Amino acid sequence: MASESSTNPMSEISKTxxxxxxxxxxxxxxxxxxxxxxxxxxxxxAAHRGGSLQTALTKIAENITxxxxxxxxxxxxxxxxVVHPEKINLxxxxxxxxxxxxxxxxxxGISVSTHIQWEGEPVCxxxxxxxxxxLLNLVMNAVQAMPESGALSVQVYEELEHAVIExxxxxxxxxxxxxxxxGTPFFTTKxxxxxxxxxxxxxxxxxxxxxxxxxxxxxxGTKVYLRVxxxxxxxxxDSAKDTYHA
Numbered sequence: 351m352a353s354e355s356s357t358n359p360m361s362e363i364s365k366t367x368x369x370x371x372x373x374x375x376x377x378x379x380x381x382x383x384x385x386x387x388x389x390x391x392x393x394x395x396a397a398h399r400g401g402s403l404q405t406a407l408t409k410i411a412e413n414i415t416x417x418x419x420x421x422x423x424x425x426x427x428x429x430x431x432v433v434h435p436e437k438i439n440l441x442x443x444x445x446x447x448x449x450x451x452x453x454x455x456x457x458x459g460i461s462v463s464t465h466i467q468w469e470g471e472p473v474c475x476x477x478x479x480x481x482x483x484x485l486l487n488l489v490m491n492a493v494q495a496m497p498e499s500g501a502l503s504v505q506v507y508e509e510l511e512h513a514v515i516e517x518x519x520x521x522x523x524x525x526x527x528x529x530x531x532x533g534t535p536f537f538t539t540k541x542x543x544x545x546x547x548x549x550x551x552x553x554x555x556x557x558x559x560x561x562x563x564x565x566x567x568x569x570x571g572t573k574v575y576l577r578v579x580x581x582x583x584x585x586x587x588d589s590a591k592d593t594y595h596a
Contacts, residue, residue, distance in 0.1 A: 440506045447485045477554075480554045501520045518571065562576055
């Protein structure tokens with residue numbers, strides 16, 4: 351007879367993944383805070399040794415601003431979201447998002463193609479506003495990955511109980527090492543990025559009982575799959591009323 355205290359292997363795996371995620375977040379956050387603190391300490395020490403007080407104060411102010419930015423990003427990371435499901439026509443949904451950045455796309459020399467493969471009208475249910483933010487984020491990432499023009503493709507299709515929005519670009523791609531970290535809070539390959547965009551996208555996908563997956567090869571572009579449940583019945587009523595955080 352199995353002991354009542356026997357553990358559930360799946361719960362142990364979830365616990366391990368959670369602990370790993372928290373550990374990675376903690377170490378990354380420590381790194382983000384430690385660097386400006388060290389700079390502030392060095393500037394104070396330089397001023398004590400007769401260095402320019404004005405230079406020291408300027409550098410200290412810059413690094414305080416940097417610390418404030420880190421705090422702001424942490425607050426955004428812990429932001430709570432409420433899911434309000436509604437019917438979404440995915441054809442209109444995609445057209446709306448692309449039209450909102452049409453000028454940016456055309457001025458960047460990027461050609462755009464869309465394709466719908468769906469039996470009947472492509473309709474799902476979800477939080478339209480949150481999902482718009484996700485798709486816009488994915489499109490902006492794709493455009494930024496193609497600094498010298500390129501091709502952007504957005505496809506919509508069914509996959510069992512999920513609706514899939516596939517965003518593909520012909521950009522610079524992501525190397526294997528970086529690809530493993532993409533979507534991790536604070537990790538970014540952009541000089542001015544925060545590393546929270548894809549973390550937000552993954553959170554919203556999860557709230558819709560879906561997922562966000564990325565395929566990429568350096569020099570060969572990137573493909574992102576956004577999956578969300580097609581029916582509102584899949585988004586538990588209690589879940590829709592509750593608040594969540596990333």
